[in-house]
């Protein structure tokens with residue numbers, strides 16, 4: 001049953017998105033990272049993005065729990081209970097189950113990895129053949145061929161998929177190997193926590209133990225640590241320790257090291273010690289092959305003309321390419337219509353239209369900030385003055401100034417009809433705090449990236 005649910009998972013999530021009119025940003029933040037971990041009797045255990053923490057899990061469960069259950073029932077015809085957990089909690093559950101039941105159950109062995117991201121499911125084309133070959137070589141002989149391996153490329157082109165494939169391969173061939181996959185945002189947040197709690201216990205030592213006592217470190221989206229001095233410093237030492245002890249390091253980024261402006265020179269040169277490979281946008285044949293692979297994995301049967309229509313029109317982002325197929329299938333089910341080119345044209349019109357660049361508005365900033373802090377959007381527009389509301393509101397003011405062209409008084413008007421001096425005060429306050437508060441710096445950076453992924 002797990003395979004069936006997994007096969008239909010994208011469709012289930014897409015159905016929640018369409019039925020509840022969830023914005024792309026909210027979908028990417030909360031729902032898209034959810035993964036099926038296990039299905040037992042009538043309980044589906046779902047993993048959340050570890051970066052969202054416990055608060056994130058409780059927010060997702062509260063806000064999207066029932067819509068997810070309804071979509072599962074609609075699509076599978078069966079009523080399931082769901083439990084959304086963090087990967088660490090799932091590991092604990094699976095450890096307990098394994099000790100109770102032996103190792104008979106065939107579970108996702110590595111909850112921190114997406115089970116679908118393996119070399120088997122990765123389509124090799126002219127756009128990624130070098131990155132694929134280098135990844136395979138590193139997976140076969142960690143720390144012997146290219147160290148570090150630096151993979152870069154635009155959004156949604158398969159960097160994470162390749163990194164997980166390497167991790168799966170190494171763990172399958174050498175289960176005792178200590179493999180750690182993290183995003184650089186997790187690395188940064190854990191470092192900030194460790195530094196903050198330094199005086200109370202030995203958490204910095206624990207942090208170092210975690211990151212330095214491993215065989216393979218995969219660090220995704222390194223661009224998030226760029227510009228953060230203390231994180232670069234810590235990463236520099238982590239890198240040196242691992243490299244000197246002949247441990248494999250694999251890094252991904254949206255740009256090659258030479259184009260990352262705020263990267264310290266000593267890190268840049270280290271990143272270039274090994275091999276740097278890029279992933280480009282796929283050509284038409286590769287896009288068709290990726291769609292066919294997804295059709296096969298999800299057990300779908302889609303008219304070839306529809307596949308051609310998608311592959312012709314969605315060119316530069318594989319996540320969008322796959323998402324387009326999922327969206328069409330979800331739509332055809334909900335509307336009880338056949339999957340035809342006409343249906344595809346209708347469903348994909350926003351995605352395909354040439355002017356679909358998402359505008360950054362105060363409302364979008366409010367939406368993302370309210371989700372980040374788990375407070376109601378209406379509170380941010382309201383006159384409420386409690387700190388847990390006024391602080392995120394000041395962050396909205398700051399981000400609105402930074403990410404839009406609006407004047408102070410326009411921002412004030414859109415943010416609950418406030419005076420421009422109130423907005424100026426809010427922006428000044430956040431600007432000053434940013435000088436010394438690294439958690440706030442990280443929050444602003446992550447929020448900015450989520451609001452404007454370009």
Ligand SMILES: Nc1ncnc2c1ncn2[C@@H]1O[C@H](COP(=O)(O)OP(=O)(O)OP(=O)(O)O)[C@@H](O)[C@H]1O
Nearest residue numbers: 121122123154155156157158159160161290318319
């Ligand atoms: N060559 C490929 N074959 C099959 N699927 C692919 C391929 N490349 C990318 N994908 C799929 O496209 C989606 C996006 O890929 P992935 O998350 O790895 O991109 P990314 O480069 O890490 O993006 P980001 O820059 O947003 O972190 C995933 O579902 C992945 O499985």
